[in-house]
Amino acid sequence: MSSTQIAGADLAARAAAVIPGGVNSGQRQVPGLEDMVITATSGSTFTDATGQTFTDYHSAFGPPLLGHNDPDVEAAVAATGRSLDLMGVGVTRVEVELAERLVANVPSLEKVLLTCTGSEATFHALRVSRTATGRRHVIKFQGCYHGWHDSVAMNVISPAERVGGKDPISGGMLPEAIESTIVCRFNDADEVARALEQVDVAAIILEMIPHNIGAVLPQPGFLERLRELATKHGTVLIFDEVITGFRHGLGGYQAISGVTPDLTTLGKAMANGWPVSALGGKAELMDLFSTTPGQPAFFAGTFNGHPATSAAALATIEKLEREPVHEHVFRLGERAPTGLQAMYDRIGVPAVVSGFGSIFVTYFLEGPVVSYDDLLRNDVDLFIGYRREMMQDGIFELPLNLKRSHFSYAHTDEDVDRLLVATEAAVTRHLDRRA
Numbered sequence: 001m002s003s004t005q006i007a008g009a010d011l012a013a014r015a016a017a018v019i020p021g022g023v024n025s026g027q028r029q030v031p032g033l034e035d036m037v038i039t040a041t042s043g044s045t046f047t048d049a050t051g052q053t054f055t056d057y058h059s060a061f062g063p064p065l066l067g068h069n070d071p072d073v074e075a076a077v078a079a080t081g082r083s084l085d086l087m088g089v090g091v092t093r094v095e096v097e098l099a100e101r102l103v104a105n106v107p108s109l110e111k112v113l114l115t116c117t118g119s120e121a122t123f124h125a126l127r128v129s130r131t132a133t134g135r136r137h138v139i140k141f142q143g144c145y146h147g148w149h150d151s152v153a154m155n156v157i158s159p160a161e162r163v164g165g166k167d168p169i170s171g172g173m174l175p176e177a178i179e180s181t182i183v184c185r186f187n188d189a190d191e192v193a194r195a196l197e198q199v200d201v202a203a204i205i206l207e208m209i210p211h212n213i214g215a216v217l218p219q220p221g222f223l224e225r226l227r228e229l230a231t232k233h234g235t236v237l238i239f240d241e242v243i244t245g246f247r248h249g250l251g252g253y254q255a256i257s258g259v260t261p262d263l264t265t266l267g268k269a270m271a272n273g274w275p276v277s278a279l280g281g282k283a284e285l286m287d288l289f290s291t292t293p294g295q296p297a298f299f300a301g302t303f304n305g306h307p308a309t310s311a312a313a314l315a316t317i318e319k320l321e322r323e324p325v326h327e328h329v330f331r332l333g334e335r336a337p338t339g340l341q342a343m344y345d346r347i348g349v350p351a352v353v354s355g356f357g358s359i360f361v362t363y364f365l366e367g368p369v370v371s372y373d374d375l376l377r378n379d380v381d382l383f384i385g386y387r388r389e390m391m392q393d394g395i396f397e398l399p400l401n402l403k404r405s406h407f408s409y410a411h412t413d414e415d416v417d418r419l420l421v422a423t424e425a426a427v428t429r430h431l432d433r434r435a
């Protein structure tokens, strides 16, 4: 073992002693990668403590759209950090400029508030919906993830026997919260219509493309129908664009679909990896937050609108506006799925390669894919197995069932070429071993 490898093993052991499970998010606990220690990131790559460098398609679950350590974003953070720290009173220029940029870009945003995480943004979106409507229930969809709080932490990647029922993803959740959440089938607007007839619903929350299960695309008319139903029933429609916002375009997927929600949540790619998220929408809803004196929906957060992280978001958005980032990632995101689908067809492996823009995923099943229940047919062993094989070739797609892969501005056409060759080899090796 080299000295770097020994230092890495040592760090993993030290982590396990003082950090439960050795990692700071349950989503980073990946079987087979328990000892992974990351030592560096750069552009489209990361390096681990064994000294191996990988092309990164995991992309930290989505934030580094410009690539890791983008120089413009890093410079903005450093420059702001030198002159302006967190004060906890008043507002700063960078917060104002960021809010103006968000409102200018995202169609549904009349006003916007900053949070640190996407979970906080969805939490506050639901709280203000309940405040505005005086109602308790919310509707979410099987396969969508909106963060860790009780009202939404359920029915994401559920085992078959839990689909159609409640599948909380944590212990300790309030039964009242679980009971108040109605879980519907994605792309099934009739089921939503029935639920809205039966109970008073404060909000419908959804990922417009459920990327937490890869990329299940909305069927034509589904989002429009949800918009009509929400309006008819006085229910707040929340588009959770924590993944799709900025990654799929400056206006998010709502600008592409032409369907406008009442509230929108944003995060991840908005600041290229710095912890900034946002909640915005109709002024009549946003003005219910206690940031306006005397208003009833309490809203606070010590780190909200931190100048350095706000500067990261502003620099990211300015670069997205200035440079052909979306053109680049959409082009790579078109080449990869097309090439992968052709390859699977050629070698006779049943597969549906899905995706949108910079995001792609291969489901190993016979199509079509309309909703989460279709994904229960995915060949999980092959899905995880080929990704483990790919690591030998220095390519990293997260080896967990249904996880999506991402292109960034730092990925190249050569990366796509290498991905196509390595995927075929990895899938073939895995299938040969299994035979």
Ligand SMILES: Cc1ncc(COP(=O)(O)O)c(C=O)c1O
Binding pocket: 061, 116, 117, 118, 119, 120, 122, 145, 146, 147, 148, 207, 212, 240, 241, 242, 243, 267, 268, 277
């Ligand atoms: C669509 C969506 N909403 C909300 C969240 C929660 O964001 P965070 O992890 O920043 O709390 C996530 C996280 O993956 C997400 O994918």
